[in-house]
Amino acid sequence: MKKLAIISTHPIQYNAPWFKLMATRGNVELKVFYTWSQAADTVKDKTFGQDIKWDIPLLEGYDYEFVENVSKKPGSHHFFGIDNPALITQVKAFTPDALLCFGWSFKSHFKAMRYFHGKIPVWFRGDSTLLDETGGIKTSLRRLILKTVYRYVDKAFYVGQANKAYFLKHGLKEHQLVYAPHAVNNAHFEDTDARNYEHRALQWKRELGIPEQQTTVIFAGKFEKKKQPDVLIDAIIAANKNRQQPIALVMIGSGPMDQVIKEKAKRQDNIWMLPFQNQTMMPLVYRLGSVFCLPSQGPGETWGLAMNEAMASSRPVIATDKVGGVKDMVLQDVNSYCFQHDQVSALVEILETLSSETLKVMGLNAKEHSNKFTLERIVMAVESTIGGSQIKEVQ
Template identity: 55%
Template structure:
C-alpha cells in the first residue's frame, strides 16, 4: 500500500476531518507529522489573545505524531518558530511514497523539503494568492525567492483559481498543479431532528432581541485590521438611514475590539458577541440572513463555506480568495470592491428578506461541490499513480 506523510504545524479543524477520511478509506496509508509540539492540547492564538481548545475532536481516526519543536519562541507566525531537528529522520523512518507539506515558511518545513527533493516526491498545499500584491522591488525580490522555493516541489494541490494563478506566477507548470479546493465538513452544518439547528438558532436570535423582519448581517472572525470590520461598520451606519430593518452582529475578539465597539457605541442596531467555538457556528450562521466577509486580504475565507453549508448567502469583498470560485453575484451572494464603501452601502441598503431567502438553496447547492471527498480523491489518484513520475 502506498504511504503518504503529511507535514503540518498543528491540528486544524478544517484539515483533520479529511485526514480521517483519507485514513478510513484505506486506499493509502497515512501518517500526519505535527511540527508545533506545544499545540498537542491547545493553540495559543495571538490575534484572539487567548488559548483555544477546539470543542470538536481533531486527532481521531488517523495516525499522527507530534515532533519535538525546540524553538525558543514556538509558533506558526515566524520562520524560526518551527524548529524540529528530528523531522527528517522521523520522515525517513516512515519511508513515505510522497510527502505533503503545508507551508514552506518554517525552518524545519523548508529544510525537509530541500532534503527530500529528488529522493521522495515533495507535494505542497498552500492557499496564497496574488490579490494583495503591491508591486515594486519588494514584490520582485519575493518572487525570486518563491521561485527558488517552489523548485523543490513536484506537485501542488491548489485550492482555487486565485491560488492556481499564484503558483503559475512562481514557476509551477500546469502539469504540476492538481485542483483540491478548500472545503469544510459540510455535513456538520446540516440540520436534522437531533441537532435542531434552525430551532435553536431562532431561539438565540430572539434572545438577542432580533425581530422576524430584521435583516441580520453577521461577521464572525478575528477583529484585526486586515478583516476591515470597521469598514463594514461605517457602511452599515450609512445604509441603515435608508434601510431601517438591517442589523449587524459582530462575533469574535482581537486587537481592534475596543475601537470597533467605540465606533458602534451610538448605533444600537450593532451588537457584539465574543469568540464562539465550533459547535456554536452552525447556529450562528443560521441566525443570520447573510454572512459578510469584508477583508482587504483573505487567501480563501472558509467562513464562506460554512455560511453556505448553513444555507446562507454571503457578502464578500473582491479580495476574498474564494469569491471567484464560490460566489455568483446576485445569485448566491454579493461581491463588492474592497475599497469602495459606496458600493457596499448600496448593497446593504438594498437587502431584502425575500431575495436573501431565495438565495439560501442556491448557496447550499453550490457549496456541496466543495467537499473533503474531492480533496481525498485528488491525493489518492496522484499517490496511486506516483510511479509515473517518481
C-alpha cells in the same frame, strides 16, 4: 498500499476532518507529522488575544506524531519558530512513498522539502494568492525566492483560481498542479431534525432581542484592520438611513480593534456584540443571520473558509474582491455578493437593497454551490495523485 507522510505545524480544524476521511477510506496509509509540539492542545492566537482550544476532536481517526520543536521562540509566525532536528529521521522511519508539506516558510518544513526532493515525490499544499501584491523591488525579490522554493515541489494541490495563478506565477507548470478545493466539513453544518439548527438559532435571536423577521447581517471573526469590521458597522449605519426596515448586525469575535468596535456599536440600537464562538456553535452562528459578511481588505485573506461554512448553512455571503475564494465561491447576485474592498459605497448599496425573500433564495443557491467544495474532493485528488491503489468511490 501507498504511504503518504504529511507535514503540518499543528492540528487545524479544517484539515483534521479530511485526514480522518482519508484514513477511513483506506486507499492510502497516511501519517501526519506535527511540527509545533507546543500546540498539541491549544494554540495561542495573538490576534484573538487568547488561547484557542477547539471543541471538536482534531486528533481522532488517523495516525500522527508530534515532533519535538526546539525553537526558543516556537510558533508558526516566523521561519525559525518551527525547528525540529528529528523530523527527517521520523519521516524516514515511516518509509513514505510521497511527502505532502503544508507551508514552506518554516525552517524544518523547507529542510524536509529539500532533503526528500528527488528521493520521493514532494507535494505542497498552500493557499497563497497574488491579490495583495503591490509591485516594486520587494515583489521582484520575493518572486525570485519563491521560484527557488518551488523547484523542490513536484506537485502542488491548489485550492482555487487565485491560488492556481500564484503557483503558475512562481514557476510551477500546469501539469504539476492538481485541483483540491478548499472545503469545510459540510456535514457539520447540515441541519437535521435531531440538530434543529434553524429553530435553535431562531430562539437565540429572540433571546438577544432581535426581531424575528429583521434582516440580519453576521460578522464572525477577528476584529482586526485587515477584516474591516469598523467599515461594516459604518456601512450598516449608512444603509439604515435609507431603509424603511433597518438591518440588524451581529458582531461575533474579538481582537485588537475591540474598543473601536464596541464604541461604535454601543451607540446603535441595531448592533449586537457576542464573544468568540467555538466550532460546535458555528452552525447556529451563521443561522442567526440572513447573510454573512466578510469585508476584508487584506493582506492575507487567502481564501475565507467562513464563506464555505456560511454557504453550507444555507446563507449567502457578502465579500470583497480581496478574499481569495471569491472567484470560486461567489456567483454574483445568484448565491452571494462581491464588492471592491475600497468602495464602501458599493457595500452600502448592497445593504440598502437586501430583502429577506431574495436572501432566502440566494441561500438555497449558496447551499447547492457549497456541495462542489467537499472534503471528499480533496481526498480523492490526493488519492488519485499517489496512485497505485484501487480508488473507492465516495459514498
